Amino acid sequence: MTALSRRHFIATSAAVSASLAAPMVRGQGRPRVVVVGGGSGGATAARYIAKDSQGAIDVTLIEPQRTYFTCYFSNLYIGGFQDYDDLGHSYGKLASEYGINVVHDWAIGVDRDAKTVALAGGGSVPYDRLILSPGIDFKDGAIPGWDLAAQNAMPHAYKGGTQAQLLKAQIMAMPEGGTYAMVAPPNPYRCPPGPYERISMVAHALTQMNPTAKILIVDPKEKYSKQALFEEGWQKHYAGMVERIGPDFGGDKVEVRPDAMEVVVDGVVEKVDVCNVIPAQKAGRIAELADLTNEEGWAPVVPATMQSREDENIHVLGDASQQGDMPKSGYSANSQAKVAAMAVRGALTDSRVFPAKFSNTCWSLIATEDGVKVGASYEATEEKIAKTSGFISNTGEDAALRKATYEESLGWYAGITTDMFG
Numbered sequence: 441m442t443a444l445s446r447r448h449f450i451a452t453s454a455a456v457s458a459s460l461a462a463p464m465v466r467g468q469g470r471p472r473v474v475v476v477g478g479g480s481g482g483a484t485a486a487r488y489i490a491k492d493s494q495g496a497i498d499v500t501l502i503e504p505q506r507t508y509f510t511c512y513f514s515n516l517y518i519g520g521f522q523d524y525d526d527l528g529h530s531y532g533k534l535a536s537e538y539g540i541n542v543v544h545d546w547a548i549g550v551d552r553d554a555k556t557v558a559l560a561g562g563g564s565v566p567y568d569r570l571i572l573s574p575g576i577d578f579k580d581g582a583i584p585g586w587d588l589a590a591q592n593a594m595p596h597a598y599k600g601g602t603q604a605q606l607l608k609a610q611i612m613a614m615p616e617g618g619t620y621a622m623v624a625p626p627n628p629y630r631c632p633p634g635p636y637e638r639i640s641m642v643a644h645a646l647t648q649m650n651p652t653a654k655i656l657i658v659d660p661k662e663k664y665s666k667q668a669l670f671e672e673g674w675q676k677h678y679a680g681m682v683e684r685i686g687p688d689f690g691g692d693k694v695e696v697r698p699d700a701m702e703v704v705v706d707g708v709v710e711k712v713d714v715c716n717v718i719p720a721q722k723a724g725r726i727a728e729l730a731d732l733t734n735e736e737g738w739a740p741v742v743p744a745t746m747q748s749r750e751d752e753n754i755h756v757l758g759d760a761s762q763q764g765d766m767p768k769s770g771y772s773a774n775s776q777a778k779v780a781a782m783a784v785r786g787a788l789t790d791s792r793v794f795p796a797k798f799s800n801t802c803w804s805l806i807a808t809e810d811g812v813k814v815g816a817s818y819e820a821t822e823e824k825i826a827k828t829s830g831f832i833s834n835t836g837e838d839a840a841l842r843k844a845t846y847e848e849s850l851g852w853y854a855g856i857t858t859d860m861f862g
Contacts, residue, residue, distance in 0.1 A: 470498040471788040474557050474567035476547045476726055478503030478531060480510075481573030481757030481773035481780075483860040488781035490538040496789050500541040500565055501534065502557065508861075511600035512631065512770045513853055516805055518597075518608045519641030520648070527600065533862035547574075550730035552751055569784045572732070572739070573757040573773065574724025575599065576630050579737065582720035583623055584695035585704075593698040594715040597638075598630065610714045611642060617652040618713035621703050623694055624659040625718045628738075630759050630768045632665035633814065635718055637804040640670065643678040644807055656712065657684040658705055660692035665767075666804060666814055672835045673806035723760035730754065738762035743820035744796045745783035746776050755780040764824025765816075772800045774856055779820075796820040803849035809839070811846030 475486040478501055486501040493499075507528045516522040534540045546560035550572075556564040578596070580587065586594060597607040611620060620642055624635045639655060646653040655678075664670075674682045685691040690706025696717060697703075703710045722728070722737025732739040732748045739756040740749040741763050748754045757780055758773030766772045779796040786793035801815030816830035833845065 471568045472498045472566060473569050473784055474565050475501045475571040477573035478508055479575055480770035481777045484774045484777035485571050485781045486540050487534055487538055487862060488778055489785055490540050493785055500543060502543045502547050504544060504546045506544055509600040514600055514604040515638045515641045517604055519644045529857055529861045537862055547726050570754045571780060572727050574726045574760050576721040576759045577725050578719040579722050583717055586696050586717045590698040594696060594717045596718050598718050607716055611645060614650055614653055614713045616650055619654045619656055620714045621656040621712040622716045624657055626660045626720050629721045632767050633802050633804045636664060636670045640806045643681050655682045658691050658694050659684055659686050666812060668835050669812045669833055677807040727756060727760045743825045746780040765827040766800055766818055766825050769800055769802055775799055798825055805846055809843040809846050811842055811849055813845055
């Protein structure tokens, strides 16, 4: 894997865009595309459809937040490597430079027969093609004792935004020698290395200001992404600080008591000072309301186009989709969005559609300039998005390579946010 710079990321995207044929509009009126969700999948899809159709398609983006705060890199904010404001991005350019109608409202329903999206503020928005990129929601009752009403006492901090600020404030206020606990999620979930990068960043922050503090991970999974790399890094940088309880010691039998700040692991009560609960996940609510999800809570899609298996006029992107081998990540959502945008444009304007190709890389920071990564390339089969090749950092890498990997992640962040918001 060669180094991925911001310039390379944007140049690649520009090349894909330039290779697309000029659109040809059917009929007299412009076809209408509505995109729900303004994150890595939705913002990218809206921008690419508007840009590449050159005004031939009317694009509406529905997103309740006026500023989008990325969930990725929020761990680096907790660790003190990023400012909170640097994670926020506006939709101004999508409206002013790409002509996208940006509606700040909640989508509360989809009428698939009438092809309309209902808004919380009243009224509805018609579409010819609908793209849903709502991210994740949490499964009710996944962690006994925890629901959304408890998120101020025991934050999840797993959707970006103010929850990350709350969690960081709680960590900063921990008593000397106190305990931070994380209840990790079961598979599948958003950003497989994310919880363990967070552990690394919490450990880094505590090492600076509260070095006798402890970190407890309660984990229902037998193993997790980049496990050898994280365990090596924790031993090197934070020896004795991190303890993980896996399912063999009751990590899959946990409940929490937010009022008492207690975590109960297989009947054993642990008193903690901060508890970060990341529950089991499912597709964002609007996908369920549109009746596109299965019993597992995800929306199955056709790999070549990201169309819903339930409705060919709706495409589902990113974390909410059940697509095959790709991890649920911002990079994956961005990659899938370009495939869906091309498919939508082809269907509505008869422009050329190229074979779908996907890629993903997930970087993690373990300590200062100690970055690692895992990634892969994928192709669409009839059954799923299938992995064709992959790579991962090695244990024992030298400091110069780890520094370069971290700097690569900074370039990717600048590149993807430009790719999303212009």
